[in-house]
Amino acid sequence: MRITCPFCGERELGEFTYLGDAKPQRPAADASEEAVYDYVYLRDNIAGVMSEHWYHGGGCRAWLKVTRNTLTHEISAVEPAAGAGAAKVGA
Amino acid sequence: MADFSWDVRSPLDRTLVAGPYGVQGDAGVALTEIRNFDLVQVMARRGKASEMAQTAQARFGVAAPETPKAVGASDATLIWSGPDQFFMLSKGGKHSIEALAPVFAGSASLSDQSHARALINVSGEKARTMLAKLSSIDLHPDVFGVGAAAATSMDHTSVTLWRGTDRNGQVVFNLLVFATFAQSLWHTILDSAAEYGVTIGHSEDLA
Numbered sequence: 001m002r003i004t005c006p007f008c009g010e011r012e013l014g015e016f017t018y019l020g021d022a023k024p025q026r027p028a029a030d031a032s033e034e035a036v037y038d039y040v041y042l043r044d045n046i047a048g049v050m051s052e053h054w055y056h057g058g059g060c061r062a063w064l065k066v067t068r069n070t071l072t073h074e075i076s077a078v079e080p081a082a083g084a085g086a087a088k089v090g091a
Numbered sequence: 092m093a094d095f096s097w098d099v100r101s102p103l104d105r106t107l108v109a110g111p112y113g114v115q116g117d118a119g120v121a122l123t124e125i126r127n128f129d130l131v132q133v134m135a136r137r138g139k140a141s142e143m144a145q146t147a148q149a150r151f152g153v154a155a156p157e158t159p160k161a162v163g164a165s166d167a168t169l170i171w172s173g174p175d176q177f178f179m180l181s182k183g184g185k186h187s188i189e190a191l192a193p194v195f196a197g198s199a200s201l202s203d204q205s206h207a208r209a210l211i212n213v214s215g216e217k218a219r220t221m222l223a224k225l226s227s228i229d230l231h232p233d234v235f236g237v238g239a240a241a242a243t244s245m246d247h248t249s250v251t252l253w254r255g256t257d258r259n260g261q262v263v264f265n266l267l268v269f270a271t272f273a274q275s276l277w278h279t280i281l282d283s284a285a286e287y288g289v290t291i292g293h294s295e296d297l298a
Contacts, residue, residue: 007174008159008242012227015244058244060173080174 001073006080007060015058022051022065022081047071053081101126101293102209102270106277112289119217119287122280123294125210128180129187130267132202133195135175142198143175150186150194151179161240161253161265168297170253170267171240178204178251178267182297209273211280212255212294213264217287222264224283226252232262246279248272 001013021043027035044050047070054064063081068074101107103124111118133155135143147155151164156171167181179186188203195201213222219230225245229235240253251267268276281289 009228011243014227014247058247058249059242061242062174 001075003054003056003064003066003075004078005056005059005062005064006078007062008056011056011059015056016064017055017057019053019055019063022053049076099127099206102273103277103293106274107291107293109292110290112281112291113285114288116288118215118290120213120215120221120284121218121290121292122284123212123214123292125212125294125297127295128182128205128210128297129184130181130204130208130210131179131186131188131191132172132204133177133179133191133199134173134202135199136197139198140175143195146195146198147177150191156240159240159242161238161255163238163256170251172242172251180210180297207270208267209270209277211266211268211273211277213266213280214258214261215287215290216261217284218262218264221280221284221287225279230254230264246276248276250276 002010003013003016004010024039024043027039049067049069052066052068054066056062056064065077065079065081066075067077069076101124107124133143133147144155144157147153147169151167151169153162153164153169155169155177156162159171161168161170167179167186170178170180172178179191184190187205188201192201222230222245226243228241228243235241235254237254237256240251242249242251244250245252245266245268248268249272253265255263255265257263266276
């Protein structure tokens with residue numbers, strides 16, 4: 001599997017580290033216990049297209065949001081995760 | 092009270108043996124470690140990327156690289172190391188971290204990497220063939236021209252790689268590697284290069 005880093009170009013999998021599902025959003029401070037439990041512990045086990053966080057630690061050290069099909073490994077989109085440097089891409 | 096004197100030594104000091112290595116005859120690969128340089132990592136603070144770029148332009152007379160490239164100024168080389176960040180490589184203290192800190196105050200965070208990296212210069216007819224064993228990126232001159240740079244990994248070790256100006260008609264690659272990984276990568280490079288014959292040396296001159 002290869003990932004095309006929006007900063008570096010196409011690179012081998014070994015340069016990246018997988019973090020996990022990019023979908024969960026931190027609930028508001030006054031959210032219910034159930035919402036916090038869901039955010040911290042519960043993950044969907046998706047067979048198909050999912051949004052994931054990857055870290056390009058062996059390269060530019062940017063966090064990326066990768067849209068990948070877990071059945072075929074086909075990657076349909078890679079974009080910078082929010083943070084330093086991300087503002088400029090695609091601008 | 093004991094007096095301490097710090098003896099500044101290259102991380103490859105005990106490992107590098109100057110002279111020929113591997114197959115005898117005309118060496119296909121020349122490895123030169125560059126010693127005693129100033130290396131500063133410059134990283135834009137949040138929302139200050141354009142301010143940092145303007146400061147770099149004013150200080151060095153060239154635009155800081157915004158894509159994986161190495162840009163030569165009259166007395167420094169600016170090498171892309173990630174989004175909104177670059178390395179400043181120089182010699183002689185003119186652009187040391189002490190000199191740059193007030194210049195970039197407010198726009199960028201600086202980190203002195205002068206003694207945290209080893210700089211290895213790889214040239215010779217077989218330089219690219221040898222590096223192809225270690226790198227998964229395409230170093231063919233059509234894709235990786237003079238001034239091209241990459242933040243990548245070799246032998247599971249993060250490196251900053253860029254192509255310098257050709258010397259005697261031959262391609263020159265520069266490799267910055269973490270000091271504590273320098274010995275390990277050095278041995279891997281020697282293993283890869285042995286079949287082409289190697290000339291090993293060290294130098295105080297950037298180029």
